Amino acid sequence: MPKIPEELINRIRSAVNIADVIGQDVQLQKQGKNLVGHCPFHQDNTPSFSVNPEKQFFYCFSCHRSGNVFSFLQQYHHLSFPEAVEEVAKFANFQLPQEYQGHPQATPANPEQAQLLKIHAEATKLYHHVLVNTPAGKLALQYLTQRGMTVDLINQFELGYAPDLGADKQILHEYAQKAGFDYQLLRKSGLFVERHDGQLRDRFHGRVMYPIKDSHGQVIAFSGRIFGKKASANTPKYLNSPETDIFNKRRTLFNLNLAREAAREVGHLTLFEGFMDVISAYGAGVKTGIASMGTSFTSEQVQIIARQVKQLNIAYDGDEAGQAAIDRALKLVEDTAPNLNLRVVQLPAGLDPDEYVQKYGAIKFQDYMEHREETPVDFRLSYLRNGLNLKKQSDLIAYLKAALQVIRVIPDPLGQSVYLKKLATEFGLDQGSLERQLAELPQPQVVTPPPIEDNGEIPHGFDPPPAPEKVIISNQPPVTQPLSKTDRAAQILLKYYCSDQDIRYQLDARLEFRFPQASYQHLYEVIKDYFSDQEKFDVAAVMDRLEPAAQTLLGQVEKQLVNEEEKQQVVKDCLFVLDQEFPLAQKIEETQAAINEASMIGDTDQLVRLTTELVQLYQRQQSMKTEEIN
Template sequence: MASRIPEAFIAEVRQKVNIVDVIGQYTDLVKRGRQWTGSCPFHDDRHPSLFVEENKQVFNCFSCGRSGSVFSFVMEKEGLSYPEAILALAEQADMTVDSGISAGVNHQVDGTTQSIYQLHTAAQRLYQHILLNTTSGEQALAYLHDKRQLTDDIIKQFGIGFVPEDNALLSYAKDQNISPEIMTASELFITNAQGDLRDRFSGRIVWPIKTERGQVVGFSGRALNQDNKIKYMNSPESPFFTKGKILYNFDLAKNHIRQTNTVMIFEGFMDVISADMAGKSVGVATMGTALTREHVQQLARVAQRILLVYDGDEAGQNAARRSINLIREHAKNMDIGVVHLPDNLDPDEVRIQRGLKVLQQVLEQNIQTPVEFLVNAARSGKNLSNQVQYLSFLQEVMDTLKLATPVEQDIQLTRIANEFGTEKQALQAQLKQSIKQKPHQNRDRNTQDEYVMEPPVYHDNFEAEAPINVTINQTITQVEQAERALLMAMIKSPQVMLRVKETTGFAFLHSDYQLLMMLTNIYQAQNPGPFNLAQYMDFVQKPELNQKIMAMERTYGDLAIEKEAINDYLRIIMQDAPIETQIHKLQQLITIAKQQHDDTKLLQLMTELINIKKKQSQ
């Protein structure tokens, strides 16, 4: 296992993190017997095929085959390495991570990426130094002090800097002998018409963009010169910077979010900073793009409530609508609120024009439910004194109220009736009719007859029987079944492992099982304690092998290890396997003989096949 993290630390993370809680952040899980089931988040799973075994802390999808421990789930879902997944879950469990462990993990990043990270960190420090301590940054600093009303402490807290037009970073990179390949890959430079590199953000105030762990991976720059046609510029997307996966300020805000169980989502970086100045340190912002599923899932791990603080203009309202639907789809248990901003101002404008106290009151008191927001938003762009547009407004309202609680339905219908003079009973009747007309697209996903592949059958005194899958079972020969049963016994019992190793001439017919035997031998030497399935799968760290391990464990994991059974497995593998190999080869030759219409050869091969099968049955 290629990790610098101590085994004791990994074991502590595994003990403190429950796989059901982690996977439950990505998909709804339902308890059935001693297992949990749900739709697999790795593919379009209309027929729930994901099974999570809480007592063994492993998962398996019978559709796509993905399986493993909580670490392997996070690795694949978040695109992390094994050490990074461990640290991410440790952080989620509020564990203290020793600096030496973090350094060991960071050291494992490939050399190119690590160099790019270092260059970004150096760039942020250089840009801030220029802003606060040099004559080159005086004009930018005056702008931030006077126009944006930011103090030096706030500037330092959020890492704001300034990029002069003298290619300061380019000079630094050359002085440090940073290769042209690293400089180009970093996306911190652009090529001019003459083919020369120059600083990408020249003449701009820059806000650093960081990962959840605080690593600078990009910048957002605002032109200081008002005549610049490109007012804002962001780092382009790259292998280390994906806008749809990064939230501005999440690194600084996440601990406050955990403490309050609340996160505020803003549209702009300065809105986040203004909210922080107003005492709300739970703000994040998207990178000039719409909220994504990855953003929602990231926030769902640390918060139970999301407050959308979007601009009051049409674009902001549309963004809020989309975000509400996205959160409802990917974080069903998340409480949602929408902050109403006065006079179509954004939060930063509220702070500057009306003061921090007003902004604080707005963020605390002007909170609407999604239903209230959507009903009000339905008015946008409509002349409600016009009957056609009023009826269109009502239809949009009814679509919203379908998902509302009875109390919210009553509040909104009463409000509309009082405002427009429509009888409340008529509104109630229209809502009832609208609900009846709702298409049955969200059929219960746990309904038995929807399954293409039948789920495990549960009984009161068993966890689960093996899933019914005739197609798969037909491909597993008697020899392979014996291999799987023997290997499972070897994995769980070092004594069986020793006995098999001492059996002269033994080898698994299938190379995957031979490889697992070798890996298991190493695992048992390193982990002499009781067998732990999740730990073993983490040690193997090969998805195709872990899939086989889960299949073996489900069928043979609970079988008692008996001496007679081990003897039978060895006999089948060592005696029957060669015969099966001969049979398979003869069957291939018979197929060829048929295709060539060689009757003489066909008769000879058929005779050999019959004789071998007779010998096998004796």
Template sequence: MAIYPEEVVEEVRNRTNIVDVISQYVNLQKKGSQYFGLCPFHNEKTGSFSVSPQKQMYYCFGCGKGGNVFSFLMDYENMTFKEAVEELAPRCGVTLPQRELTAQERQRADRRSRLFEINKDAAAYYYKMLRSDAGKQAMEYFTKRELTPDTMHKFGLGCTSKYSDSLYKYLREKGYDDNILKDCGLVTIDEKRGGHDKFWNRAMFPIFDANGKVVAFGGRVMGDGEPKYLNSPETEIFNKSKTLFGLYFARKTRREQFILCEGYMDVISLHQAGFDNAVASLGTALTEGHAGMLKRYVKDVYLSYDSDGAGQKAALRAIPILKNAGISCRIINMSPYKDPDEFIKNLGAEEYEKRIQNAENSFMYQVRMLQNNYDMTDPEKKSDFQKEAARMIVMEFPTQLERENYTESVAAKFNIPKDALAKYILELGQSGITARRELGSGDDYQKKSLKPKDDGMKMSQRLLLTWLVETPDVYPKISLYVNPEDFEAGVYRTVAEEVFKYCDEGNPVDTARIVDLFMEDEERKTVAALFNTTVGELTDNSDLSKALKETLLRIKKNSLELAQKNGADLKSLVEGKKTLQRLERLDISL
């Protein structure tokens, strides 16, 4: 993993103040020795996101996201570890050494560079083809869609020929061999047919990444062929679940929100009409990856999906994904037209701007879509709808203030008696139904959100590791009885080995460095949780001593049971039982 010497990475990490970095993205408030704010990785109303300057770590007691300053940039900005180091080094005055790439790294970098070159050459080929006699049909299609030459140029629009191997032959003439072409997503190579194009007889839409590099294409068939729209397959440089059409242009907008559409033409038409903040998710359902990309640029997204049933379902799927990413969303009403392209052509940009200004609150939209499923002329069905609307309010909003505001709005908009609705919502709350979102922050939230699987052995191991980090004086009192081998194999044991090593040497535990031993997101979340477990409501030293001893006993007993189950030798089992007996007699005072 080390792309720079470990001592250089450590210097960057140690010189960087994690509070200063995260404060650029999150409004933090100091509470005691820690800072709290609203989590940037999921939607919440109460600050369960904590940043510890002592540990140089962040942790969300709600969604479990956690790590050090590098992993924050990796999670929030979708950076690689290398990019995060290179982003922070200049800020803290560290000069990164120039290093030689390994053969494997050089080969991968060269391969990615070649794939970018192939896509760039293909885009130029398609662009030129559109403006030749062979592109007459596609040009008529774009012209009929009322696109101007400037718009076609801006988006690099092009077309293929009617022959199924023209691009393949062109790329071969450019010097690309089959070994790289087979993985570029633009041609298929097989023994029977040889090389042939994936796209032919289609109008072509280049897909740019956020840096303006062509990474893929979308093609609209000319005529009645199927499929109507075809996208490049995923490649080493193209991940469709993290790529948004139009993002390269939209990220430069001065508007405070993005407009999220479904299709290429919707985005292009909106940009041509002056709405330079439009993007689309490549005709695929919105993913968490897309939401993560959006969160890098805006806090608000306006959905401008098709107004038909499929578009409504897509919007209902997108709303919770955006909310979970911490993005506020509203719905643009395009009635009586199907999509933004049709709307702009018929009513114009000024009317579309009005629809933006009057965009519907996403929760109110969800309730309105729910109402469509009920026969409101039937008293029983009407009551069912009203009860479900009440349940939605309770499940969605954790605070009394929010519930009262939405109770008032829902009652007024959907003709529900306000007092009756409020009473039913109160009854639901008293019956134990609670909001999906956070109920509190810090220790309070953690106690409420613990899952059963966390209540047992893992919880004890997490508690001990946090204890050793925050109170290293405990280590000499417990080191004779518990060691890293007593921890669950995998992440827990690796972390325990590192923590015990620091304690053996008498040094403070560098939790931020330990995080860098793990690159997988789930592993980093686990490590962050290991260092952010709390003792609970214990207040005096006798309680702490008792809790520590109980924690040690649980861990040691579990370790012995596993050793016996796994067929450990008799000698080690006997020694283990003697250690356990000594521990049971031990008087720990803190």
């Protein structure tokens, strides 16, 4: 397939507002010139993710991830660059020529992650084939159909079966070996268990397989459910994949890839307890269902939900355990995302969503889910009654005291009055007396995180962590190191270079000039090449020429504050710092080469002398990095 021309790439990028594209995945709010929200690439309690619509790039002040509209789709959805271009073209209703369409399935920039996704995709096909097309999957297929799973649902969710064929038959491992997958890759995939002798064995045996997918619909893990006679007290009902480079259970929600499409129409997601609940609800027409991994619901998952929707419905079982789980989930959401609206849907005790659908059918389930919503306050006032005999005066007084504690957190006085009236009416009490008791309670302290005031530079009141030298794209935030003197000098100098033609001419005229850091030298050369046929700097266009780590570096450069009035003196100071550092970096490199040579020929005396010299050079370099630029 031919390479997409740069001129066409620029037209497609310019045809969209980057905030509109990112806004599909991240809730953004206007702050100054920019838009801000919670960063989707790391756990972000205070919004630190900034999108600049004018310059068409994003930047996180916390983890320092940066890029343009294409790189956002690449990093967040694991797309290849051509596929990201194709997605943006679709979003803009831009007719991409036929010869540039139909790129293969998303391929992340990290080759190992691409291979991990590939082995999971192959495993999904194998398990699904065993379930629906082979005698080995017959009992598993019967189990699923007896639980109301239709052929369409089984195909939609790509359900499968990992057969138990005995210790000598490792169906997935044999399949992966024939397909040519590397041994080390298989070890890291989470699909196998390594024995003491290094041999790999299939992790899943005799289980119905539920593929776990990322937000783009790619399989990143599995959950296997035991069934039938094989289920026992000593065998876990569900066995999940361990965490890998592509799977973080705290940041993964089952069915989010499909549910968020439906959520855009109805405005909410629905949290169920289990995978079967989600699938049954989907088959019954409630397509907003998601579930956490196992029984744990995490703050990271809450943040992901808050980026997608403004309301979350919690639909757990109506029994005692389900109510306790609802209470825990409400507290977690209120602590993590206080602006997320909450509703509770309690199913009748003894029935989970899967069982309700089977017993009453899809229409009644839809009706129940739509009309049985209640507020968190309604739920808690009901939940507080558990275990109490309200005909006993002591239990009634205890309940009323607890109920007032619930009502006092309602921010709206009118809402408080409504619930006080309900209590007064139900128990024959004087509403005025309840109001006086409520007024005597200490008011809850509401802690509101300081908003980010983003005018295109550093947010007011937000002290971002220092920038990293290198960023590795993964599900985890990058580890940052203190911003050194030379890093700061290099970033300020590049900022001037991008924005000021006179500084550009001045720096290019220094024929012997080089940045001592390879990452900055590379960035400088790319920007210099860009200016060879362009007059105006376009940060989004330059990012198309860079790898993710270099995109992050350019994002940091763009966010640097520079002094326009004294720029010549600042540039002179920066050059002085870099001119000092470069010879030292060269000397370190030469000394390291000499040490290697002395080691190879066995010259012990020379090795000791050079090692001492290298330590001294590193000490000089470190002392320079700890100083500050005035």
